[in-house]
Amino acid sequence: MNYLVGLTADRGGRDALALGRMLVRTGDVTLTVCIVLPEVWGHPSLARVDAEYAAFLKQYAQDTIAEAREFVGDAVQAEYVSTSAPTATEGLITTAREKDAVLIVLGSARHGPFGRFAVGSVTNEVLHTAPVPLALTPRGYSPASDARLRRVTCAFAGSTRSRTAFDAAVQLSKRHDLPLRLITLVVRDRQMYPSQVGYSAERLVAEQWRAQAEEAQNIALATLPDDVTVEAGVVSGRNWEEALDSLPWKEGEVLVVGSSRLGPVKRVFLGSSSTKIVRSSPVPVVVIPRGADVHLAEDTPAARSSDLER
Amino acid sequence: MFRRKPVDAFVTETRPDAEGGELSRSIGLFQLTMFGVGATIGTGIFIVLTEAVPEAGPGVVVSFALAGITAALTAVCYAELASTIPVSGSSYSYTYATMGEIVAFGVAACLLLEYGVSAAAVSVGWGQYLNELLFDLFGFRIPGAINAAPGEGGFFNLPAIVLVTLCGLLLIRGVRESATANTIMVLIKLAILALFIVVGFTGFSAENLEPFAPFGIAGIGAAAGSIFFSFIGLDAVSTAGEEVHNPRRNLPLAIVFATIIVTTFYILVALAGVGAQPYQQFAGQEAGLSAIMRNITGSTWPAAVLAAGATISIFSVTLVVLYGQSRILFAMGRDGMLPEIFHRVDPRTLAPVRNTIIVCTFVGLLAGFVPLGVLIDLTSMGTLVAFTVVSIGVIILRRTQPDLPRGFRVPGYPVTPILSAAFALYLISGLPYTTFALFAVWLGVAAIIYFTYSAKHSRLARGEAVATEEPR
Numbered sequence: 001m002n003y004l005v006g007l008t009a010d011r012g013g014r015d016a017l018a019l020g021r022m023l024v025r026t027g028d029v030t031l032t033v034c035i036v037l038p039e040v041w042g043h044p045s046l047a048r049v050d051a052e053y054a055a056f057l058k059q060y061a062q063d064t065i066a067e068a069r070e071f072v073g074d075a076v077q078a079e080y081v082s083t084s085a086p087t088a089t090e091g092l093i094t095t096a097r098e099k100d101a102v103l104i105v106l107g108s109a110r111h112g113p114f115g116r117f118a119v120g121s122v123t124n125e126v127l128h129t130a131p132v133p134l135a136l137t138p139r140g141y142s143p144a145s146d147a148r149l150r151r152v153t154c155a156f157a158g159s160t161r162s163r164t165a166f167d168a169a170v171q172l173s174k175r176h177d178l179p180l181r182l183i184t185l186v187v188r189d190r191q192m193y194p195s196q197v198g199y200s201a202e203r204l205v206a207e208q209w210r211a212q213a214e215e216a217q218n219i220a221l222a223t224l225p226d227d228v229t230v231e232a233g234v235v236s237g238r239n240w241e242e243a244l245d246s247l248p249w250k251e252g253e254v255l256v257v258g259s260s261r262l263g264p265v266k267r268v269f270l271g272s273s274s275t276k277i278v279r280s281s282p283v284p285v286v287v288i289p290r291g292a293d294v295h296l297a298e299d300t301p302a303a304r305s306s307d308l309e310r
Numbered sequence: 311m312f313r314r315k316p317v318d319a320f321v322t323e324t325r326p327d328a329e330g331g332e333l334s335r336s337i338g339l340f341q342l343t344m345f346g347v348g349a350t351i352g353t354g355i356f357i358v359l360t361e362a363v364p365e366a367g368p369g370v371v372v373s374f375a376l377a378g379i380t381a382a383l384t385a386v387c388y389a390e391l392a393s394t395i396p397v398s399g400s401s402y403s404y405t406y407a408t409m410g411e412i413v414a415f416g417v418a419a420c421l422l423l424e425y426g427v428s429a430a431a432v433s434v435g436w437g438q439y440l441n442e443l444l445f446d447l448f449g450f451r452i453p454g455a456i457n458a459a460p461g462e463g464g465f466f467n468l469p470a471i472v473l474v475t476l477c478g479l480l481l482i483r484g485v486r487e488s489a490t491a492n493t494i495m496v497l498i499k500l501a502i503l504a505l506f507i508v509v510g511f512t513g514f515s516a517e518n519l520e521p522f523a524p525f526g527i528a529g530i531g532a533a534a535g536s537i538f539f540s541f542i543g544l545d546a547v548s549t550a551g552e553e554v555h556n557p558r559r560n561l562p563l564a565i566v567f568a569t570i571i572v573t574t575f576y577i578l579v580a581l582a583g584v585g586a587q588p589y590q591q592f593a594g595q596e597a598g599l600s601a602i603m604r605n606i607t608g609s610t611w612p613a614a615v616l617a618a619g620a621t622i623s624i625f626s627v628t629l630v631v632l633y634g635q636s637r638i639l640f641a642m643g644r645d646g647m648l649p650e651i652f653h654r655v656d657p658r659t660l661a662p663v664r665n666t667i668i669v670c671t672f673v674g675l676l677a678g679f680v681p682l683g684v685l686i687d688l689t690s691m692g693t694l695v696a697f698t699v700v701s702i703g704v705i706i707l708r709r710t711q712p713d714l715p716r717g718f719r720v721p722g723y724p725v726t727p728i729l730s731a732a733f734a735l736y737l738i739s740g741l742p743y744t745t746f747a748l749f750a751v752w753l754g755v756a757a758i759i760y761f762t763y764s765a766k767h768s769r770l771a772r773g774e775a776v777a778t779e780e781p782r
Contacts, residue, residue, distance in 0.1 A: 070343065110613075157657035157658070158657045159657040159658055162657070163660075186660075187660065191484075191486055191488075192486045192487055192630060192633050193345060193487055193488060193489040193491070193492045194345035194346070194348050194349040194350075194492055194543070194546040194547075194548065194550070194630060195549060195550070195630075195633070195634065195637075196349060196400065196425070196545065196546045196549065196630060196631065196634035196639075197400045197549060197633075197634045197637045201637040201640070201641070204637070204640060204644065205637070205640060205655055205660075205661070205662060208640075208644065208653060208654075208655050208662075209655040209660055211657055212654070212657070213657075216657075244677055246476070260658075266427060273659075273660070
């Protein structure tokens with residue numbers, strides 16, 4: 001079993017590395033740290049500028065990897081690779097396939113608030129093409145160097161998509177032998193003005209949603225084997241951030257969400273609550289893209305996904 | 311059948327969450343007034359002259375005043391009930407608490423007219439102004455065959471259906487209009503109405519006001535009934551109760567201010583309109599206000615500006631009204647009066663999606679296939695009946711539960727609610743007989759639904775203790 005970290009030489013890469021190190025400390029998992037370099041033109045060029053550039057890249061990769069190696073330390077089993085690809089996304093996904101990685105760990109873009117994850121251009125692409133789940137690291141994530149995963153929380157809404165997330169969370173908790181927590185978020189951030197039916201109308205909707213969520217949770221929990229420690233709850237807030245912050249979080253906790261991978265048009269009309277959760281979560285988020293191969297529990301290599309060709 | 315839902319049951323259902331879900335009392339007098347104006351202007355004024363002036367002649371100005379007074383009186387009654395029973399569901403919930411289930415169901419049927427049918431009427435009006443805008447800007451119109459209901463020389467009304475569909479998509483997506491957006495909308499509406507008034511008075515001719523009331527008092531009363539349609543929404547102020555800062559002072563003041571602003575604008579618009587052209591010309595005039603502007607100025611740009619403003623603001627009103635309708639059905643679903651489908655929240659968008667789809671389909675069909683005049687009169691009918699019941703409800707609740715805490719009390723009780731009911735009944739009496747017939751059919755359908763489904767499935771009937779439900 002292998003997790004892949006997408007390494008960059010900036011703070012986001014360091015954060016991802018910290019998360020990767022923490023994730024593989026338990027559960028008999030190895031780490032592959034991969035730096036993707038731009039492809040160079042294979043032919044000799046005038047004045048050998050190309051070779052010079054290639055040499056620079058090589059040196060750069062070596063330096064970055066050396067730093068990463070020092071950061072990760074010897075306590076976990078890790079392999080360091082550099083690969084050249086036309087795009088960072090392609091390099092990451094090819095490497096994930098070669099190394100049979102079942103999870104890709106990514107750092108945040110720089111524009112987000114500290115302590116939350118911001119989707120950058122690479123993450124956005126990977127989110128839409130990755131054949132396996134992704135772990136997204138909040139900005140400035142710095143667990144203690146010997147920290148390990150303590151709990152898996154699953155954001156659950158009772159839809160088919162969250163069934164996938166739930167299954168993945170169960171697998172993750174089995175592999176790392178962790179307690180599981182099932183949460184549903186009730187968010188009432190939208191109010192109509194003027195309302196002709198009273199402003200408690202949305203509260204009525206929220207209450208109904210809470211009831212439905214509890215029902216769905218119970219159905220999901222009933223399918224669990226007895227050996228999984230699990231707690232479930234519904235939290236509410238005026239917006240996603242408030243709802244997520246109102247929960248107690250352990251150091252070394254991750255949040256699992258399903259993602260729908262909507263097309264551009266559908267995204268405009270439907271939006272996506274997983275995007276909002278990703279942006280608002282105070283802990284690393286494991287996103288399960290629709291159609292991704294989830295092999296977090298058993299020690300089998302990830303099957304090839306038709307998603308790659310899509 | 312006459313079982314009532316206890317007031318505390320309502321309160322328990324919508325009690326604020328433990329984790330700071332309580333809405334803050336943040337709405338001040340200005341915003342509250344804006345809510346009233348925003349919810350009201352746009353429902354009718356852009357289209358109602360075409361229907362009302364042929365009934366009353368220039369005396370339509372008096373009809374507006376009559377309808378305005380009625381609206382203000384009932385809005386005050388709404389405010390008392392809203393402050394006593396602070397729940398969503400509007401008059402449906404108030405009636406459920408005061409007069410029992412079957413009356414509540416009847417009121418809900420009326421509300422379907424007030425919201426659903428008015429949304430249809432408003433979107434038909436939207437189509438007219440869109441058409442006018444296209445004509446003023448680009449010189450073409452949407453062909454009549456797909457721009458009018460069957461009774462009016464077309465096959466169906468495509469623009470109206472498109473508008474309802476768009477609003478439905480937004481609601482499903484979970485879009486809401488913010489308080490700021492509402493204020494902007496209000497300013498747009500007032501600006502274009504002011505433009506109409508100013509331009510209209512340049513073409514004012516006193517000759518057009520003669521004869522003032524060609525159809526007598528009866529005509530004025532009849533027109534007031536139809537016009538009442540354009541005052542729908544004033545009750546929006548009263549439902550804001552729990553979010554209002556100092557409701558005792560601000561609620562009645564906001565209702566009064568909103569009524570004054572709205573009625574003043576309406577009367578001026580009506581005066582400018584009837585002064586600008588003989589009353590006989592109003593009948594059948596599409597996108598009436600724009601057409602009048604074009605005739606006065608002889609140029610298209612003022613008409614285009616007005617049409618553009620109307621297109622934007624009617625859109626926002628349709629959105630709000632469709633939203634209100636879906637939430638009323640939601641409240642009924644939770645009481646077991648309607649099937650569970652009205653009461654499911656979609657896990658993806660956290661909105662009652664199927665409910666919204668059903669509402670929009672219903673409204674879309676009405677908008678596409680029923681003539682505007684019928685829709686307007688039906689809406690007025692439903693609204694006036696609901697308002698009458700609310701006024702009576704105030705009196706009943708004062709008698710049955712005099713000790714309930716009331717955030718706001720009707721001034722001049724019992725004269726005000728009685729006057730309010732009397733005015734509403736007078737306006738009803740002016741509506742055409744076909745409207746009465748359609749209304750009777752509609753109530754009949756509602757009764758069938760009630761006795762075949764709701765009476766058996768009602769949560770109160772099934773003895774589910776709504777009030778003692780364990781708070782989660």
